[in-house]
Amino acid sequence: MIAAEDEMPVGKRRSSLIRSPQFSSLVILIVLLAIFAIADANFLSPLNISNMMAFLPELGIIALGMTLLLTAGEFDLSVGAVFGLAPVVVMLLVQNGGVDIGFALLAGLLLCVAIGAINGLIVTKIGISSFLVTLSMLLVVRGAALYITQGFPLKSWDQPGFFVTLLAGSFNVGSFRFYTSLWWFIGLSLLAIYVLRYAKLGNWISAIGSNRNAAVARGVPADAVKVWLFILTSVLAGLAGMISAFRISAASPVAGTGYELEVIAMVVVGGTALTGGRGTILGTIVGALMLRAIRNGIVLIGVPGLAYNIFVGLIILAMLILHALLQKNAARG
Amino acid sequence: MEVLRLQNLQKSFGSVRALKNASFALKEGEVVALLGDNGAGKSTLIKAISGVFPADRGDIYVRGEKVSIRSTRDAMDLGIETIHQDTSLAPDLSIARNLFLGREPVKLKWLGVFAPLDFAKLRDAASALLKRVGISKKLDADALVLTLSGGERQSIAISRAMQFAAKVIILDEPTNNLGVEETHGVLRFVKEVRDAGHSVLLITHNIHHVFQVADRIIVMRRGEIVAEQTVADTDLLTVESIITGADMSALLKETRAK
Ligand SMILES: Nc1ncnc2c1ncn2[C@@H]1O[C@H](COP(=O)(O)OP(=O)(O)O)[C@@H](O)[C@H]1O
Ligand SMILES: [Mg+2]
Numbered sequence: 109m110i111a112a113e114d115e116m117p118v119g120k121r122r123s124s125l126i127r128s129p130q131f132s133s134l135v136i137l138i139v140l141l142a143i144f145a146i147a148d149a150n151f152l153s154p155l156n157i158s159n160m161m162a163f164l165p166e167l168g169i170i171a172l173g174m175t176l177l178l179t180a181g182e183f184d185l186s187v188g189a190v191f192g193l194a195p196v197v198v199m200l201l202v203q204n205g206g207v208d209i210g211f212a213l214l215a216g217l218l219l220c221v222a223i224g225a226i227n228g229l230i231v232t233k234i235g236i237s238s239f240l241v242t243l244s245m246l247l248v249v250r251g252a253a254l255y256i257t258q259g260f261p262l263k264s265w266d267q268p269g270f271f272v273t274l275l276a277g278s279f280n281v282g283s284f285r286f287y288t289s290l291w292w293f294i295g296l297s298l299l300a301i302y303v304l305r306y307a308k309l310g311n312w313i314s315a316i317g318s319n320r321n322a323a324v325a326r327g328v329p330a331d332a333v334k335v336w337l338f339i340l341t342s343v344l345a346g347l348a349g350m351i352s353a354f355r356i357s358a359a360s361p362v363a364g365t366g367y368e369l370e371v372i373a374m375v376v377v378g379g380t381a382l383t384g385g386r387g388t389i390l391g392t393i394v395g396a397l398m399l400r401a402i403r404n405g406i407v408l409i410g411v412p413g414l415a416y417n418i419f420v421g422l423i424i425l426a427m428l429i430l431h432a433l434l435q436k437n438a439a440r441g
Numbered sequence: 442m443e444v445l446r447l448q449n450l451q452k453s454f455g456s457v458r459a460l461k462n463a464s465f466a467l468k469e470g471e472v473v474a475l476l477g478d479n480g481a482g483k484s485t486l487i488k489a490i491s492g493v494f495p496a497d498r499g500d501i502y503v504r505g506e507k508v509s510i511r512s513t514r515d516a517m518d519l520g521i522e523t524i525h526q527d528t529s530l531a532p533d534l535s536i537a538r539n540l541f542l543g544r545e546p547v548k549l550k551w552l553g554v555f556a557p558l559d560f561a562k563l564r565d566a567a568s569a570l571l572k573r574v575g576i577s578k579k580l581d582a583d584a585l586v587l588t589l590s591g592g593e594r595q596s597i598a599i600s601r602a603m604q605f606a607a608k609v610i611i612l613d614e615p616t617n618n619l620g621v622e623e624t625h626g627v628l629r630f631v632k633e634v635r636d637a638g639h640s641v642l643l644i645t646h647n648i649h650h651v652f653q654v655a656d657r658i659i660v661m662r663r664g665e666i667v668a669e670q671t672v673a674d675t676d677l678l679t680v681e682s683i684i685t686g687a688d689m690s691a692l693l694k695e696t697r698a699k
Binding site for chain 1: 491493512513514517523525529530531532533534538539542543544545547552554555556557558
């Protein structure tokens with residue numbers, strides 16, 4: 109659906125956009141925002157919006173990689189663990205190894221490349237489902253983070269300088285306070301939209317997820333594409349972990365616990381098919397905003413803290429049912 | 442002129458010898474039907490030619506030259522286009538995107554896989570192609586393949602093979618799961634493809650179709666080619682008995698005598 113729409117004449121494009129899954133997600137996002145705003149005036153206060161915008165990019169960046177991976181028909185459960193491990197390794201290198209922060213960051217990202225490559229190679233070359241491979245990797249990576257820190261959080265890099273500004277600098281717009289991570293998210297989102305919709309690679313990614321054999325029969329290097337997408341997702345998870353650690357000046361070995369499910373929820377709520385072939389970056393951005401707004405808004409309107417996952421789960425379920433119904437409709441019409 | 446020749450092709454899957462010593466040749470502008478029961482080794486044979494997997498042993502010649510086909514890309518580059526059973530199109534992609542899958546027209550070619558698709562060219566070429574093959578009436582190049590009927594999908598897949606001016610077009614059971622009307626459409630299409638100068642290898646187990654479109658018949662059984670006849674020299678009953686193996690010795694003798 110997504111793949112086709114940018115190539116269509118304007119009139120047709122409009123009608124297919126309205127029926128598209130990311131559009132219905134957008135409508136629901138707006139409705140939710142309106143409900144929260146009416147229920148509690150603080151929801152739209154500069155402080156609250158600044159707060160939401162600080163968290164949004166960290167999960168959002170991972171969700172971009174996950175969208176591409178899901179579109180190609182695979183997913184990655186190890187992202188939350190990688191989010192935790194990458195900054196911990198960076199800080200250990202700096203604090204115990206005396207390594208320069210720049211090299212330490214590079215080493216952290218290379219570690220993510222290796223984790224993604226191992227995931228991808230086992231999935232494609234040995235043919236084990238990505239669910240099992242990345243679930244095991246989650247345990248290995250989380251276990252490694254706990255072991256090398258002995259379970260204690262590390263103080264993160266907080267000396268002002270290039271890298272802090274690059275990853276966790278902040279700036280004020282009026283009474284709003286934004287972090288540079290928002291720029292990362294916007295930039296990476298634009299890149300991902302370009303790749304999935306407009307580039308040759310995006311055509312391959314969708315085709316692989318839609319019908320792998322057909323893509324392979326046309327000479328598309330399906331396995332190589334998947335391995336690179338696993339690497340990309342892992343690197344984005346590590347980058348997000350570093351951004352988060354720098355922002356709060358602490359690198360915890362348990363950071364990012366449960367993020368894998370939150371990220372997958374963002375992606376599918378946005379309209380990307382869990383079964384592959386149909387992915388939408390715009391939908392994922394809407395999904396990321398929606399989960400952030402729900403988590404934040406539900407607390408503001410006074411749902412008891414312990415009950416709050418009930419609501420999050422129900423809203424996600426409702427979104428998925430909606431997409432399924434729309435999908436059925438589209439196939440019929 | 443000979444476009445394709447196979448010499449002693451062999452392929453095993455573990456202990457299953459799916460292909461034992463298959464040899465035959467395909468001439469320019471002819472339709473050869475490859476017949477045989479389920480499990481005879483037809484798909485295995487064409488997969489070895491189209492680069493899905495390499496044969497264990499044997500040689501392939503394209504226009505008299507010995508070639509090595511290690512991947513689907515190799516086969517496509519040699520002018521061999523294959524439409525596999527049930528797996529030829531990506532349903533979530535538009536017709537236009539499917540027609541050019543793996544050979545997308547792009548701008549800024551130096552960007553490699555990140556190069557932007559040339560949408561204007563993509564749409565124009567797709568519409569032109571749909572018109573040329575006579576299925577433009579109601580098909581829109583931007584429609585998703587999942588909205589098409591089985592016959593329309595086969596026509597799209599065959600058109601795709603034609604557009605790259607393939608020397609050899611291989612069709613694996615193209616009329617499976619199709620209605621009567623659609624089947625006739627596909628068969629008519631096969632004739633047009635031949636008239637346009639392409640050679641066609643048509644895999645099927647429907648003998649009636651063969652007699653409508655093929656010039657020559659090759660019959661496979663248990664991984665072996667057991668007969669090779671021109672359509673003009675044979676009839677439906679003979680071919681049927683070869684496929685099922687009834688009275689084979691007599692028929693084999695007859696084949697060898699030729
Ligand atoms: N990938 C495979 N792995 C194992 N056995 C296979 C495979 N492909 C085909 N075979 C076996 O090889 C034989 C020939 O199969 P196939 O070429 O598909 O026959 P046909 O297309 O004529 O129906 C069958 O016995 C089949 O079970
Ligand atoms: Mg077969």
